[in-house]
Amino acid sequence: MxxxxxxxxxxxxxxxxxxxxxxxxxxxxxxxxxxxxxxxxxxxxxxxxxxxxxxxxxxxxxxxxxxxxxxxxxxxxxxxxxxxxxxxxxxxxxxxxxxxxxxxxxxxxxxxxxxxxxxxxxxxxxxxxxxxxxxxxxxxxxxxxxxxxxxxxxxxxxxxxxxxxxxxxxxxxxxxxxxxVPKRDLVGRKVIVTAGPTREYIDPIRFITNRSSGRMGYAIAETAMARGAKVTLISGKTHLEAPANLEFRQVETAAEMRKAILDDFDTADVVIMSAAVSDYRPSEYSSVKIKKTEEPMTIPLSRNADILLDLGNRKDPDQLLIGFAAETDNILQNAQQKLVSKNLDLIIANDVSAEGAGFEVDTNIVSIIDGGGKCDQLPLMSKHDIADQILNRVVQLFQK
Ligand SMILES: Cc1cc2nc3c(=O)[nH]c(=O)nc-3n(C[C@H](O)[C@H](O)[C@H](O)COP(=O)(O)O)c2cc1C
CATH class of the missing domain: 3.40.50.1950 (Flavin prenyltransferase-like)
Known part of the structure; x- marks a missing residue:
């Protein structure tokens, strides 16, 4: 009843x-x-x-x-x-x-x-x-x-x-x-969520970015807050409005995102990394606009720090670390590998090429894989419903 x-x-x-x-x-x-x-x-x-x-x-x-x-x-x-x-x-x-x-x-x-x-x-x-x-x-x-x-x-x-x-x-x-009858099962927990794309500047006008809209991360942050958590949302630039009643940190580059996470990481119970962080940045930044020439142009890139790997190495046994794997092929195998290599507690595998899934839409199709290799393949759902499912798994892991 x-x-x-x-x-x-x-x-x-x-x-x-x-x-x-x-x-x-x-x-x-x-x-x-x-x-x-x-x-x-x-x-x-x-x-x-x-x-x-x-x-x-x-x-x-x-x-x-x-x-x-x-x-x-x-x-x-x-x-x-x-x-x-x-x-x-x-x-x-x-x-x-x-x-x-x-x-x-x-x-x-x-x-x-x-x-x-x-x-x-x-x-x-x-x-x-x-x-x-x-x-x-x-x-x-x-x-x-x-x-x-x-x-x-x-x-x-x-x-x-x-x-x-x-x-x-x-x-x-x-x-x-x-x-x-909203659940209040995250009261007393601190949750960090990252969302959106990063920007890696080539010059003051141009940057390298990706198609992440931030919707999945914002849905997780809002749902965690509704379930009682204290939430910090660290977001790249998106078109979304910052949700009310949570701590919102606006960042642009992968380096800024890394710093914002590390500043707070030790006090967090769970970190959910849904941001699409650029793996590379231009090796050199030009402080003036690069002028076009008749020659082809090459932009050398350097590797950005691997934030998820750093956090995986650093995390405490009672902290939970959750990653996303946006893939277009060998989705489950790639996600499983990432879960192990980055010492994650859960990974959300996301076939970004499927209809209704991935970037710029309000729905997604994901599989949630845990450290024991158990894989739950969810049907097409709204990003808020997926957020609820992810947080259900988080609560179960805390209960263990
Ligand atoms: C057999 C039949 C089935 C229909 N099924 C749908 C439906 O599944 N979804 C829908 O949006 N409209 C459907 N329609 C059209 C709506 O009934 C129609 O747009 C109507 O003006 C809606 O009025 P209402 O929103 O006031 O009920 C159907 C119409 C018929 C005749």
Whole structure:
């Protein structure tokens, strides 16, 4: 009864996967939640409201103007009551309406009236999901703190194959629980997270860098903070906003990143190195802009210090050191080798060439390998969900 006394609004929109939300409603009731279903009129063409009414043991809100018993408009009374609004499945249409503050039916009006966390589980054909406007709307929602359960890939009801399938009921329930009953299992722990790319300057204008967006590291830092840790985020230059309530150190070069980590390393319980640190830097820096000539140009490079190796050699037995291996081939073997050679406790292997994984996207596909060689291959997930999985392993290692 993990959800006892929780009031959950379950929004249901007109998507082919709507039958799964009957199961979601039923599981939520079993967990002790009070479930209040709001359906769009298109959703009622897929499933009868009476089914949700019986399962949720509450009336289903279909229309804002039919309320007879309450002096307050129904969207306000529901919004005031709610601990969580979850829309599952969420059509491209409701995603667009919520992202743009449109309130032209019961569900979209409830969505802009709530003052509780919002969780959306989009589901649609993959071309719809990858449509530029739908992508922009999803991006806007993420930026504004809306929790998304990214859809899964596979054979879709429309006959296409690809991303867009509503996640399994278990995954949706896990996310509901994690939003409503956040874990506080890192209280008292100090976590250093590195994120983003480094820049190695050639002259005052040009530098060598890489495609890291920093999103994975920022997700880890935010999730560790939500779970109670004291977090220092050491970040290369990214387009992301520094999260509030943590110690944020902005760096540019690999040498600056190394210094920032070493300054704090001895006081940390765990260091998670998700930054993409440049292995090389230009051997010489020109303090004036290098002028072009007709000749081809060669830039000699020198090796940067190997930060992970240094930390692995230096770490205490009760400190945890976690690395990332961004690979394009022989992913698991390369990651396993790196884990051993750098004395890591965990390594997160990342196939950066896979669709939906790696740089500049909000999702990733990773495998988590531990010191005993155990390898957990995770499906496509949001970077925040992956962060949660990594931190679950961290907590298990601390318990050992
Ligand atoms: C059989 C059928 C299945 C549909 N499945 C989806 C879907 O999975 N995802 C989606 O975004 N739209 C889907 N649509 C389209 C939406 O129902 C349509 O965009 C509608 O305007 C959404 O309204 P609502 O968001 O108010 O429920 C489907 C339509 C039909 C007829």
């Amino acid at each position: 993990e959800l006892k006394n929780k009031n959950i609004i379950l929004g249901v929109s007109g998507c082919i996967a709507v039958h799964k939300s009957l199961d979601v409603a039923s599981q939520l009731v079993k967990q002790g939640a009070s479930v209040h279903v709001v359906m769009t009129s298109n959703a009622t063409r897929m499933v009868q409201p009476i089914q949700f009414q019986v399962i949720s043991r509450n009336p289903v809100l279909l229309n804002l103007y039919d309320s007879k018993d309450d002096w307050q408009p129904p969207h306000i009374s529901l919004a005031d009551l709610a601990d969580l609004l979850v829309v599952a499945p969420a059509t491209a249409n409701i995603v667009g309406k919520i992202a743009n503050g449109i309130a032209d039916d019961a569900l979209s009006t409830v969505a802009i009236s709530v003052h509780c966390p919002v969780l959306l589980a989009p589901a649609m054909n993959s071309y719809m999901y990858q449509n530029a406007f739908v992508e922009k709307n999803l991006q806007k929602l993420r930026k504004n703190g809306v929790n998304l359960i990214e859809p899964a890939s596979g054979l879709l009801a429309c006959g296409h194959e690809g991303i867009g399938r509503l996640e399994d009921v278990d995954v949706i329930l896990d996310r509901i629980v994690s939003v409503l």
